[in-house]
Amino acid sequence: MPAKIRIRTAMLCLLCSFMLPLFARAANPPDAQPVILIENATILTVSHGTIEKGSVLIKDGKIAEVGKSIKAPKDAQVFDAAGQFVIPGIIDCHSHIAVDGSVNEGSISVSSIANIADVLDPDDIDIYRDLAGGVTVANVLHGSANSIGGQTVVIKLRWGQPASKLPFEGAVPGIKFALGENPKRSNFSIPGATPRYPATRMGVEETIRTAFAEARDYKKSWDDYDKKLAAGNKNAIPPRRDLRLDPLVEVLEGKRYVHSHCYREDEILMLLRVAKEFGFKVRTFQHVLEGYKVADEIAAAGTGASTFSDWWAYKVEAYDAIPYNAALMTRRGVLVSINSDDAEEATHLNQEAAKTMKYGGLSHDEALKLVTLNPAIQLGIDKRVGSIDVGKDADLVIYNHDPLSAYAVVQKTLIDGRVYFDRQRDIAERDAREKEKKELMEKEKKAEEKKSGEKNPMEKSPVKRSPRTSPSRPKRQALPEVLCEAR
Amino acid sequence: MKRAKFALRFAAVFATACCFSLVAYAQSQPPASYAITHAKIFTLTGSPIEDGTLVIRDGKIAAVGANVEVPAGAQVIDAKGLQVYPGLFDPITQMGLSEISAVNATVDSTETGAYNPDVVAATAVSPSSEHIPVTRASGITEVLAVPDSGGFDGGGSRGVIGGQASAIHLAGWTINEMLIKKSVAMVIAWPAIQTRTFDFATFSRKEKPFGEAKQEYEKKVNELADYLESARHYAQAMGHGGPSDYQRDLKLEALAPVVRGQLPALVFADRARDIRNAVEFCDKQKLKMILAGGEEAYKVKDLLRSKGIPVILRPTLSSPSEEDDPYDRLLAQPAELASAGVKFAFGSFDNSFARRLGQQAANAVAYGLPYDQALKAVTLYPAEIFGLADQLGTLETGKVADVIVTNGDPLELTTDVKFLFIKGERTSLDNRHQRLYEKYLSRPKAAN
Numbered sequence: 001m002p003a004k005i006r007i008r009t010a011m012l013c014l015l016c017s018f019m020l021p022l023f024a025r026a027a028n029p030p031d032a033q034p035v036i037l038i039e040n041a042t043i044l045t046v047s048h049g050t051i052e053k054g055s056v057l058i059k060d061g062k063i064a065e066v067g068k069s070i071k072a073p074k075d076a077q078v079f080d081a082a083g084q085f086v087i088p089g090i091i092d093c094h095s096h097i098a099v100d101g102s103v104n105e106g107s108i109s110v111s112s113i114a115n116i117a118d119v120l121d122p123d124d125i126d127i128y129r130d131l132a133g134g135v136t137v138a139n140v141l142h143g144s145a146n147s148i149g150g151q152t153v154v155i156k157l158r159w160g161q162p163a164s165k166l167p168f169e170g171a172v173p174g175i176k177f178a179l180g181e182n183p184k185r186s187n188f189s190i191p192g193a194t195p196r197y198p199a200t201r202m203g204v205e206e207t208i209r210t211a212f213a214e215a216r217d218y219k220k221s222w223d224d225y226d227k228k229l230a231a232g233n234k235n236a237i238p239p240r241r242d243l244r245l246d247p248l249v250e251v252l253e254g255k256r257y258v259h260s261h262c263y264r265e266d267e268i269l270m271l272l273r274v275a276k277e278f279g280f281k282v283r284t285f286q287h288v289l290e291g292y293k294v295a296d297e298i299a300a301a302g303t304g305a306s307t308f309s310d311w312w313a314y315k316v317e318a319y320d321a322i323p324y325n326a327a328l329m330t331r332r333g334v335l336v337s338i339n340s341d342d343a344e345e346a347t348h349l350n351q352e353a354a355k356t357m358k359y360g361g362l363s364h365d366e367a368l369k370l371v372t373l374n375p376a377i378q379l380g381i382d383k384r385v386g387s388i389d390v391g392k393d394a395d396l397v398i399y400n401h402d403p404l405s406a407y408a409v410v411q412k413t414l415i416d417g418r419v420y421f422d423r424q425r426d427i428a429e430r431d432a433r434e435k436e437k438k439e440l441m442e443k444e445k446k447a448e449e450k451k452s453g454e455k456n457p458m459e460k461s462p463v464k465r466s467p468r469t470s471p472s473r474p475k476r477q478a479l480p481e482v483l484c485e486a487r
Numbered sequence: 488m489k490r491a492k493f494a495l496r497f498a499a500v501f502a503t504a505c506c507f508s509l510v511a512y513a514q515s516q517p518p519a520s521y522a523i524t525h526a527k528i529f530t531l532t533g534s535p536i537e538d539g540t541l542v543i544r545d546g547k548i549a550a551v552g553a554n555v556e557v558p559a560g561a562q563v564i565d566a567k568g569l570q571v572y573p574g575l576f577d578p579i580t581q582m583g584l585s586e587i588s589a590v591n592a593t594v595d596s597t598e599t600g601a602y603n604p605d606v607v608a609a610t611a612v613s614p615s616s617e618h619i620p621v622t623r624a625s626g627i628t629e630v631l632a633v634p635d636s637g638g639f640d641g642g643g644s645r646g647v648i649g650g651q652a653s654a655i656h657l658a659g660w661t662i663n664e665m666l667i668k669k670s671v672a673m674v675i676a677w678p679a680i681q682t683r684t685f686d687f688a689t690f691s692r693k694e695k696p697f698g699e700a701k702q703e704y705e706k707k708v709n710e711l712a713d714y715l716e717s718a719r720h721y722a723q724a725m726g727h728g729g730p731s732d733y734q735r736d737l738k739l740e741a742l743a744p745v746v747r748g749q750l751p752a753l754v755f756a757d758r759a760r761d762i763r764n765a766v767e768f769c770d771k772q773k774l775k776m777i778l779a780g781g782e783e784a785y786k787v788k789d790l791l792r793s794k795g796i797p798v799i800l801r802p803t804l805s806s807p808s809e810e811d812d813p814y815d816r817l818l819a820q821p822a823e824l825a826s827a828g829v830k831f832a833f834g835s836f837d838n839s840f841a842r843r844l845g846q847q848a849a850n851a852v853a854y855g856l857p858y859d860q861a862l863k864a865v866t867l868y869p870a871e872i873f874g875l876a877d878q879l880g881t882l883e884t885g886k887v888a889d890v891i892v893t894n895g896d897p898l899e900l901t902t903d904v905k906f907l908f909i910k911g912e913r914t915s916l917d918n919r920h921q922r923l924y925e926k927y928l929s930r931p932k933a934a935n
Contacts (some may be wrong), residue, residue, distance in 0.1 A: 125810045187589045292924075296933035310918075313618065314771070314837040315589035324924040342805040347814075351846065354900045406849035406900050430813055435930045437811055471814075 041081035047387035089136025089395030094339035103451035104143030114150035126343035133347030149176035215248035257283035289321035295332035309352035324428035329358020354404035521561030526566035545913035574628025579834035606650035620918035625842035649674035678707035693872030718742035757788035
């Protein structure tokens with residue numbers, strides 16, 4: 001068993017031992033997909049305008065009907081959302097939640113061998129917190145320590161489901177690239193460690209070019225091999241698999257999206273040049289804080305831009321960052337989204353999108369698209385999510401106020417037609433969770449005392465993580481024993 | 488030839504004229520008085536005045552009300568449909584002390600060493616920092632520049648006594664013109680019992696036994712107590728003669744007003760245990776304490792209220808410190824503190840996020856804080872907490888005219904500041920971001 005899986009399994013077992021009593025209590029959402037009617041709400045469809053006092057009918061996890069008045073089917077749960085607002089689930093195009101451990105395999109400059117999908121942590125509390133902020137889909141990326149970083153995965157925030165149920169079915173996988181200060185390690189140094197190539201933006205370009213030159217040759221060796229096989233040569237020797245180059249071949253074949261972290265205008269144009277040279281597409285520029293300077297070039301390349309609302313000045317390459325970036329790029333024809341890069345920031349992406357109405361004068365609809373339909377298109381999942389249209393996944397958020405306001409609070413978040421977050425339920429459960437935590441801590445303390453025979457075990461033993469309680473989540477199957485063998 | 492000569496002469500004359508006009512421009516005095524008329528005025532001393540007039544003269548608010556005469560010679564700003572508020576006050580920033588947080592050469596916020604009571608923020612505030620006009624454009628007219636305040640720009644390690652915080656207006660050619668008060672509080676980073684630390688050598692988290700962490704903590708607190716004791720003796724000596732009678736110690740001298748209870752201690756602490764310890768310590772040492780941070784202030788709200796200790800709250804838009812905490816823990820805390828009678832103000836604890844101050848306050852309203860409390864927590868309350876409310880915080884006759892005119896609720900995300908006055912002068916809203924926006928807005932379409 002590979003070491004990574006062993007550690008992972010050990011972690012899972014550890015978590016299981018904490019969580020099992022909690023699962024026993026959790027009682028929602030039910031396994032059968034309920035029919036839900038949300039009525040009397042202001043429906044911000046994003047794709048076809050706003051419906052006042054409108055309704056959305058959900059069946060089999062999909063949006064079955066959207067309109068002015070829909071008659072509730074017999075068995076439907078009805079949410080009276082009078083005075084409330086419904087929007088499509090928020091899509092965060094740059095997230096690092098639900099990752100177990102570090103997001104950076106920082107030792108090498110081409111870390112395409114690493115895959116975030118291998119280390120998803122379904123128990124990360126940030127999944128729940130982001131759900132409570134209306135996020136339903138996140139593009140979970142590797143860090144930005146490498147010119148070519150690790151493989152990435154799009155997830156749905158199905159809190160309570162196992163790691164295997166998080167990935168967005170059928171979403172095109174991605175790979176993280178990074179340009180500028182981070183891959184050249186400008187602001188990071190580990191004392192005593194040898195500097196890593198590249199240390200300049202010139203070197204970043206060459207790192208990427210070299211990797212793609214290798215990937216091309218590698219692809220050719222496989223193509224040649226396939227040709228030989230097809231020609232009936234049974235003795236053809238297959239090339240040696242290169243796990244580092246495989247994802248880059250997928251990029252060349254258009255089967256894997258490139259999401260590239262970048263800041264400065266020059267490095268943005270650099271990557272577009274390199275992509276042209278090797279014949280691949282850059283799907284999105286991430287952060288892209290100087291995107292407004294080269295918006296025409298980005299638009300012409302058909303590359304999306306996913307940026308921050310108003311972050312600036314935390315490093316030199318962010319000194320020309322302006323909060324007008326999203327609006328200016330939008331006006332120049334770039335497909336723009338606003339992302340979080342941070343679990344907390346993700347909880348108010350609706351507010352961050354609203355700022356583009358102030359900075360650059362986007363319309364209400366345009367602003368809302370920045371965190372719904374636009375990121376859906378950028379991630380190639382817009383047939384399934386991103387707007388309130390019949391046939392799309394019932395990923396919806398209900399707010400008590402216009403979501404493009406600092407006064408709006410999420411009331412419910414639905415994914416696949418199930419309520420994964422409900423503010424009233426969360427509040428109602430708080431006392432019970434508090435009580436449960438106290439009991440667990442008491443139990444742990446007693447066990448410690450018994451074990452060590454000392455009155456105050458805290459003085460001697462290292463501090464331990466206290467037992468966790470979590471907001472309720474759907475039942476999930478106990479892990480098969482084979483997974484726990486590492487114990 | 489002749490024509491060329493003429494052109495030359497014309498150019499010379501033109502240039503001279505330009506020079507004159509420039510000089511005239513630079514030396515021209517701004518109008519001494521303004522009248523903002525037909526505005527809805529939120530004085531924060533009572534209900535808003537509909538269709539009111541606010542008169543500014545010689546840097547001060549000269550009159551405010553519904554039936555106020557526009558004085559002769561005043562520049563009139565017709566603010567029909569607009570709203571007038573006191574400028575916002577961000578009580579914890581590194582304004583002017585830090586430009587680009589990742590670049591050490593641009594950061595002057597944290598001195599080395601554990602005890603630096605003598606260092607003063609105002610000394611290192613760069614009046615040309617780009618953060619100042621950017622922050623100003625969001626309606627913030629005054630801030631505290633706070634040394635050693637941690638936060639995003641705070642750098643790595645923190646001392647125990649960080650130095651003196653200075654209150655500044657966000658306008659002025661020099662620090663002298665910006666300064667409200669050089670020393671408004673002494674920064675103390677309360678030595679927390681820290682079991683979890685980050686080790687930069689291995690770039691990983693480290694945990695240490697509680698006992699060990701507690702010993703380290705006790706050692707630091709004892710040192711602090713000793714230090715204050717020395718300061719107390721020193722202050723006594725100061726009372727018995729001039730500097731020629733004793734050997735001067737500038738650090739202890741700086742602490743004298745603190746141990747005399749004249750200068751408040753701005754104590755940074757977040758966890759309930761640390762806050763309790765800090766309160767007990769300040770009580771014993773007879774220090775006038777202001778709590779900064781206060782992530783778990785709600786757990787000790789009765790203590791804070793009974794001791795009359797105000798809080799500068801860390802941004803409400805932050806993740807709760809414990810996984811088990813309710814997701815809205817920090818968003819809901821201000822409402823809880825307000826109903827418990829604890830006085831607080833919101834702080835950005837930052838530079839580049841200072842313009843989120845209104846957003847922080849509005850989010851607290853979304854989670855239950857009464858709106859008028861939120862508005863005061865970014866205007867009047869910080870002024871009161873730092874003893875500046877006789878000059879700032881409300882729109883009252885005689886106060887310094889730090890005034891904003893907006894097209895809506897100043898806490899809401901989409902509201903624009905239309906006019907801004909600092910010390911009674913109409914101050915530009917232009918800033919680096921606006922300039923870059925306009926520059927690239929007019930970039931001709933790229934050929935590609």
